[in-house]
Amino acid sequence: MSDAPFRILPEITDRNRPFWTAGRDGVLRFQRCQQCGYWIHPHGPMCPQCLAKDIAYEAVSGRATVHTFTVNEQAWMPVPELPFVLAIVAFPEQDGLRLTTVITGCAVDDVFIGMPVTVAFEAHEDEEIWLPMFTPEVAR
Amino acid sequence: MTKPEHLTVISGVGQSDVGRRLFRDPLELTLDACVAAIEDAGLTTADIDGISTYPGPGGQPPGFSGAGAVEVHDALRLNLGWWSGGIERPSQLGAVVDACLAVAFGLARHVLCFRSVFEGSAQGQGGRAAVMPGGGSGRSVPRASGFQEWVLPFGAPSAAPWIALMAQRHFHEFGTTPEQLGQIAVNARRNAALNPQAIYTDTMTIDDYLASRVISSPLRLFDCDVPCDGGTAVIVSHVDTIPDLRKAPVRIEALGTALYGRPSWDQFDDLTTMGLRDAATQMWSRTDMKPSDVDVAEMYDGFSFIALCWLEAMGFCGKGEAGAFLEGGRNIAIDGGVLPLNTNGGQLSSGRLHGFGFMHEACVQLWGEGGARQVAGDPEVAVACAGGGPMGGAFLLTRSR
Numbered sequence: 001m002s003d004a005p006f007r008i009l010p011e012i013t014d015r016n017r018p019f020w021t022a023g024r025d026g027v028l029r030f031q032r033c034q035q036c037g038y039w040i041h042p043h044g045p046m047c048p049q050c051l052a053k054d055i056a057y058e059a060v061s062g063r064a065t066v067h068t069f070t071v072n073e074q075a076w077m078p079v080p081e082l083p084f085v086l087a088i089v090a091f092p093e094q095d096g097l098r099l100t101t102v103i104t105g106c107a108v109d110d111v112f113i114g115m116p117v118t119v120a121f122e123a124h125e126d127e128e129i130w131l132p133m134f135t136p137e138v139a140r
Numbered sequence: 141m142t143k144p145e146h147l148t149v150i151s152g153v154g155q156s157d158v159g160r161r162l163f164r165d166p167l168e169l170t171l172d173a174c175v176a177a178i179e180d181a182g183l184t185t186a187d188i189d190g191i192s193t194y195p196g197p198g199g200q201p202p203g204f205s206g207a208g209a210v211e212v213h214d215a216l217r218l219n220l221g222w223w224s225g226g227i228e229r230p231s232q233l234g235a236v237v238d239a240c241l242a243v244a245f246g247l248a249r250h251v252l253c254f255r256s257v258f259e260g261s262a263q264g265q266g267g268r269a270a271v272m273p274g275g276g277s278g279r280s281v282p283r284a285s286g287f288q289e290w291v292l293p294f295g296a297p298s299a300a301p302w303i304a305l306m307a308q309r310h311f312h313e314f315g316t317t318p319e320q321l322g323q324i325a326v327n328a329r330r331n332a333a334l335n336p337q338a339i340y341t342d343t344m345t346i347d348d349y350l351a352s353r354v355i356s357s358p359l360r361l362f363d364c365d366v367p368c369d370g371g372t373a374v375i376v377s378h379v380d381t382i383p384d385l386r387k388a389p390v391r392i393e394a395l396g397t398a399l400y401g402r403p404s405w406d407q408f409d410d411l412t413t414m415g416l417r418d419a420a421t422q423m424w425s426r427t428d429m430k431p432s433d434v435d436v437a438e439m440y441d442g443f444s445f446i447a448l449c450w451l452e453a454m455g456f457c458g459k460g461e462a463g464a465f466l467e468g469g470r471n472i473a474i475d476g477g478v479l480p481l482n483t484n485g486g487q488l489s490s491g492r493l494h495g496f497g498f499m500h501e502a503c504v505q506l507w508g509e510g511g512a513r514q515v516a517g518d519p520e521v522a523v524a525c526a527g528g529g530p531m532g533g534a535f536l537l538t539r540s541r
Contacts, residue, residue: 007295008284008297010283011282011283011285011289012283016289042290068305068306068309069305070308072356073356074300074301075269086295088305096407099290099406100290100291101294
C-alpha cells in the first residue's frame with residue numbers, strides 16, 4: 001500500500017504517459033521535436049514551431065529557477081501540507097518553457113523568485129504516476 | 141467606409157435582484173434581467189431577434205451559469221435571426237462582441253446578451269471549497285485533464301493562486317506593494333456604499349484590508365470577489381433602429397479581443413500583463429481616441445490584481461506603474477479622481493456578476509443614471525472590459541451627442 005499523499009492525479013493517455021511516469025527513474029522529460037529541437041509543453045501531437053509530427057520525449061536537466069510563486073494558505077481541496085508553495089518554474093533548456101509545480105523541502109518563507117531548484121518527484125507508485133515537484137538546489 | 145463598431149449601439153441594460161444568497165430560481169433571475177434590459181431599450185420581446193450569452197448552459201462549477209441561450213429563447217418565445225452561447229471567447233464580454241458582429245453583419249437587429257450566476261446559493265454554507273472539484277473533499281473527482289492536468293495535481297483548483305502567481309511576479313519586477321494593490325479593494329468598497337444593489341457596504345480602510353487573512357500570497361481575502369446570485373443583460377442594437385429606442389443609446393467606439401500570446405495561465409509570455417495587454421492594444425488601434433479621453437473605467441476585478449493589470453494594459457498608466465498610480469487611491473476615486481474606477485463597487489464589493497456588471501455600469505454612468513455614485517461632469521467616454529489571465533475583451537463606449 002502506497003503512502004503517497006492524496007492528490008487529484010492526471011488522466012493518463014498514450015501521449016502524456018512518458019511525462020507523468022518520467023519520475024520512475026528520477027529524470028524529468030518533456031516532448032521535443034526531433035526535426036527542429038523545440039521543446040513542447042504541454043504535450044501535443046505536432047510541433048507548434050515546424051509542424052512536424054516527429055516528436056519524442058527527451059530528458060531535461062531537472063534544474064529550473066522559480067519564475068514566480070505564491071504561498072497558498074486556503075484549503076481548496078485536501079493537500080498534504082498547508083500552507084504550501086505553488087510556483088511556476090522556468091527551465092534553462094528553452095526560453096518560456098515553464099511548469100506549474102509545488103516547492104518542497106524548505107520553509108515556505110524561504111522561497112524567492114530566481115531561486116535555483118531541482119526536480120524532486122512525489123511518487124504515486126500504485127497509480128504509476130510521479131508528480132514533478134521541485135526543491136531548492138542547495139538543500140540536496 | 142463606416143467602422144463596424146459604429147453600426148452597433150447599446151440600447152438598454154438590465155439587472156435582476158443581486159444578493160449573496162437569494163435561493164431563487166436562476167432562470168427567473170436571468171429573465172428578470174433580460175426583461176429589464178428590453179424595457180430599458182423601449183423594446184418588446186417581439187423586437188428581439190438575437191441572443192448571445194456566456195458561458196452557455198449549466199455544468200461546472202456549481203452556480204456558474206444561471207441559464208443558457210436555448211432556455212431564454214424558449215422562455216421568452218423569441219424569433220431569432222441569430223443566436224450563440226459558449227465559453228470559449230475573449231472573456232465574458234466576448235458574448236457582447238459576438239452580438240456586435242451579428243448586428244453589423246445584418247443577421248439580427250436587436251440582440252439580447254446576458255450572463256447570470258447563482259454561485260452564492262450553490263456554495264451554500266460550505267464556503268469556497270464547496271464549489272471546488274469534489275465539493276472540497278476531492279475524493280470523488282475524476283482524473284484531471286485539459287488545462288486542469290497542470291494545476292489540480294498540484295493542489296491549485298482555484299484562480300486565486302493562479303492570479304497570485306502573476307501578482308507576485310508584478311510585485312517582484314516593479315516593486316508594487318500590498319498597500320497599493322489594496323486601494324482597488326478599498327475604492328470598490330467606498331463605491332459600493334453608494335450602490336443600492338451592492339452586497340458589502342461596510343467601511344473598509346486600508347488597514348482593514350491589510351489585516352484581512354492571506355488566501356494565496358500576495359492576495360488577501362479582500363482581493364477576491366464575492367460569489368453572488370444575479371443576472372445582467374445588455375441589448376446590442378443596429379444603429380438604424382435608434383428612432384425606435386426609448387433613449388439615446390450608448391455608442392460603441394471600439395472593441396478589442398486580441399490574444400497574441402499563448403492561451404495559457406503559465407506559458408503566457410509576460411505574466412505581469414497577460415492577455416489583457418492584447419485586447420486593450422487592439423481596442424486602441426481601432427479609434428483615434430486616447431486613454432486620456434476616458435472619463436470612467438469599469439474594469440474586471442474578479443481579483444483586485446486583474447484590475448491593476450487592466451490599468452496598465454489600457455495605458456491609463458505606464459507599464460509597471462500601476463502601483464504608483466494607485467498610491468493613496470485618489471486617482472481612482474469617484475470624487476475627483478482622474479479615472480473613477482468600478483463605480484458600482486465592482487465584483488469585489490457588489491458581487492461576482494462575472495464581467496457583464498462592468499458593461500452595465502459603464503452604460504449607467506454614460507446615461508447619467510448612477511444616482512449617488514454618478515461621476516460628476518456628465519461623463520462622455522467609458523471603458524468596460526472583462527477577463528483575466530489569458531483572455532480579455534474590451535469596449536470603448538461613448539455617450540450619444
